[in-house]
Amino acid sequence: GSERGVYYRIGSALARSWRAELGLEMPPVVLSTAGSLQNVAMLAAGTADVAFSQVDAAAGQLEGIAPDDPAAPRALARIYDDVLHVVVPATSAITTVTGLVGARVSVGAADSGVSVVARRLLDAAGIAPADIAGVQLGLDESVEAMAAGTIDAFFW
Helix, strand or coil: CCCCCHHHHHHHHHHHHHHHHHCCCCCCCCCCCCCHHHHHHHHHHCCCCCCCCCHHHHHHHHCCCCCCCCCCCCCCCCCCCCCCCEECCCCCCCCCHHHHCCCEEECCCCCCHHHHHHHHHHHHCCCCHHHCEEECCCHHHHHHHHHHCCCCEEEC
C-alpha cells in the first residue's frame, strides 16, 4: 500500500525484524503499491514473495485457482484487522453513507482492496456508481485532495 498506510508500515517493521532475526545479508524490499489487488497479482505473478491483502479482496482474485496449484497463495498469518473508514471533514454535512449521494468521493486507488470494499458498501447502501462523483485515488492523494477541497469524502 501507500508509504503512509498500515500495510507499508507493517511490511517495513517485518522486513527489519526478519533481517535481524534471520541474519539476512540483504533485507527484504518493501514496495509501495496500490494495495490488495495489486499485491495479490504480484504474488501470483511471482514478482513478490509476501503480500498483504484484505481477505475479501483476495478472495475475488483467487476464484478459480485450485488450492493445489503452485501459483495459489498461502496464508502466512492474520496480522491486521482491516477496517473500512469513510472520511469526511469535521465540518461536513455528510453523516451517513447515503449522504455520499452527489458528493465527490475517492473510492480508493485502482487495484486496491479499498476500491473493492468501497464499491460493495455503496452497493449495499443502494448507491450506484453514477450517484457519486467517484474518483480513484490512493490514501495519500485522497488526503491531499480533501485538504485542497477537491473531494468531499474518501474511503480508507
